[in-house]
Amino acid sequence: MHLSPAHDAHPREPGAEQFARAAEMLGLLADRTRLALLHLLGRGEADVTTLTAACGAARPAVSQHLAKLRIAGLVSSRKDGRRVVYALQDGHLRALVAEALNHADHEVSGIPRHD
Template identity: 80%
Template sequence: MSARMHLSPAHDAHPQEPGSAQFARAADVLGLLADRTRLALLHALGKGEADVTTLTAAVDAARPAVSQHLAKLRLAGLVTARKDGRHVLYTLADGHLARLVTEALSHADHDLSGIPRHD
């Protein structure tokens, strides 16, 4: 495994230091995660694929708002969608995103609960 802790050997071809394009893309992704509803949607999708009705209940937001947020996340390539009859099922685009959301929420939990930080 590389020093960057990737799970796939395919990532070993990446340079050790991120370039300008990587910083720009990471900033774009983090900007999308900076919205509470989108973060909650991504967290819910980390548990598995779901339709808009399920996601609306999971994030306690209005259906039109959930649909708009999902459209932004799809456009950014963070979620994918597939048709299942009359329903559209959404899923996270990759495991990196699930881990990023988990880490952000863990960091918040440490801040809010007073749990000591760790390396």
């Protein structure tokens, strides 16, 4: 299911470029702190102080992870006075993170898998 009506009902077959970009993105998601940050940003915009308190990582580490995510185009940032506020770039990423966490919940809790 696509979150945007702009997508065709029948998506085209992915090519080498799509596989490469997806692998790059999934590699960024493979870090526990970055995954936690993306999950938190899926709830709404937040600054580094808020994200640091919520994910429990050290502030310099959170800043470095956010920089990597921003450079990769997965999050955006904007100035709000002296603060920098971060946000997810799109709903696809929010859905991907949610599905990964749902899958992990099934693994951890023993809930039967879906078909």
